[in-house]
Amino acid sequence: MKCEGCGAELQCENETLPGYIPREVLESKVLSGEKILCQRCFRARHYGKLMPVHLKDFSQQLREIINSMNIDIVVWVLDITDFEGSYDSMISAILRDVRKIFVVNKIDLLPRAVTVKEIEGWVRKNLNEESFEIILTSATKNYGLKKLFESISKFQRVLFIGVTNVGKSSLFKKITGADVSITPFPGTTLGLIHAKIFKTNLYDSPGITTGRRVIDLLKPDSQKxxxxxxxxxxxxxxxxxxxxxxxxxxxxxxxxxxxxxxxxxxxxxxxxxxxxxxxxxxxxxxxxxxxxxxxxxxxxxxxxxxxxxxxxxxxxxxxxxxxxxxxxxxxxxxxxxxxxxxxxxxxxxxxxxxxxxxxxxxxxxxx
Known part of the structure; x- marks a missing residue:
């Protein structure tokens, strides 16, 4: 059984590990048929506080998940306001032989003098990739979501990936309508979250921390x-x-x-x-x-x-x-x-x- 907010496996033993929920709360939710959130998601949603947990490095699992789940295409979400931090060479190496779409999020935060055409041209020059599709988006302004949906609906199994803080889960929620936890904190998603639209299975993955960004060195409250x-x-x-x-x-x-x-x-x-x-x-x-x-x-x-x-x-x-x-x-x-x-x-x-x-x-x- 998984938390419906972050995708972590629910457990009642260790409060410092992902998916913790008090046993009496879990039993009550199961009996009533209510939505089940781990304690971490519940407090983040209702009180604006993120409980620290010991997180695994998802990048180490990425290649195995792509192969074992027969993923057709990867949606790699980048942050235009932190291009160097979100386009990471380690992730690029893992995805070298994988079909992918680059989604460049948060374009609404740039000065309006920069045109969409210029942003796309700049990104294309700066991506060290052989062939790829670029989709510019703003999760907060709903820009580019229709184009993104049309592109991924051609495939059966789609995996969303990206470093923490790029707005990946916000895009996933807007596209699928899934009730995933969206908070200002990094690392909210802890496990794979599945949603289905017609014949397309979509999976949201935990954010990757590279350690090469200033923001990676700060505590969750400061990252926010x-x-x-x-x-x-x-x-x-x-x-x-x-x-x-x-x-x-x-x-x-x-x-x-x-x-x-x-x-x-x-x-x-x-x-x-x-x-x-x-x-x-x-x-x-x-x-x-x-x-x-x-x-x-x-x-x-x-x-x-x-x-x-x-x-x-x-x-x-x-x-x-x-x-x-x-x-x-x-x-x-x-x-x-x-x-x-x-x-x-x-x-x-x-x-x-x-x-x-x-x-x-x-x-x-x-x-």
Whole structure:
């Protein structure tokens, strides 16, 4: 018997494991024929709290599930606001010989100046895949759902996959009408959830945690804060030489340039990420004093103490129409350059210089 919200096997023995429900509650629900939710789903839905449980890494099971269940096609859901964090090379390797559709979610969070055509073209250039279909969606705005349904209804067995926080289960619920648990917390889905539309069997899978995103290092309550909901914050900087810009307490940008004309760039991130500019001479002391306070995330200095973290440092040369993306946090987009950025963030976080998604030279508007 499974929880109807997250798909975990129900059990009454261990509250720290997925699917826990008190025995008396389970027996009562079975007798009354009511919908059965595990304690974790019940509290997340009704009280906005997510109980911590020990989770297995679903990526290790992915290949076995695809083969054993004779999956016809995989719907890989990506987050356009965190492309580097949601398109992971490990997952790509697992799915190398698997037929798939790429669903690019949350396009409503981008500035409206970016057209649908431009988004699709940019994604197609940045996917390291031989042949694929791309569908742009917004689960919150119901955009692209009809096209997605038409594409997957041609198959008998469809598996939805993706890293945590991309909106995969929201799309699954909108397409199928299944009463899955949808919360702002990461890792809500713990087991396979099945729904059927006509002859098509659809399966929602647990979100994958890669460990290469800033958001992966935070606790569930903090991850919830870091996921953008209504919009992305966009802040414009025109720094002088030898200035330092903090993106929360986990990312530091030391800016330098040779030109007499100051560079201009914008930083895009969740509204909960606090930006702060200071001088190079004050930066080290400010980082220590305001870490987890003014500089968030982390949202609690005890959550990830600076002393426990190893920071990596890498220098990037950037020019107009180039961006620097920090997986699970946000990205910097150059409006006037060139400039040099020395980026310091946690060791293991994926950082990538890329062609601009938010291109400063565009004139079209989204249609």
């Amino acid at each position: 804060k870091l996921v953008p909901v209504k919009h992305l914050s966009r802040y414009t900087f025109k720094p002088e030489k030898d200035r330092v810009i903090f993106l929360g307490g986990l990312c530091r940008l030391d800016v330098n340039f040779e030109s007499e004309m100051r560079p201009i760039f914008q930083v895009f991130a969740s509204e909960s990420v606090k930006f702060h500019e200071t001088s190079e001479t004050k930066a080290d002391e400010l980082w220590r004093k305001l870490y987890g306070k003014l500089l968030t995330p982390p949202f609690d200095p005890e959550e990830l103490s600076m002393e426990s973290l190893n920071f990596q440092e890498k220098t990037f040369e950037l020019n107009v129409a180039e961006e620097l993306s920090i997986a699970g946090l946000g990205w910097l987009s150059v409006r006037r350059g060139p400039l040099e950025i020395c980026l310091k963030t946690i060791d293991g976080i994926y950082v990538r210089k890329r062609e601009a998604l938010i291109n400063p030279l565009r004139k079209e508007r989204r249609t």
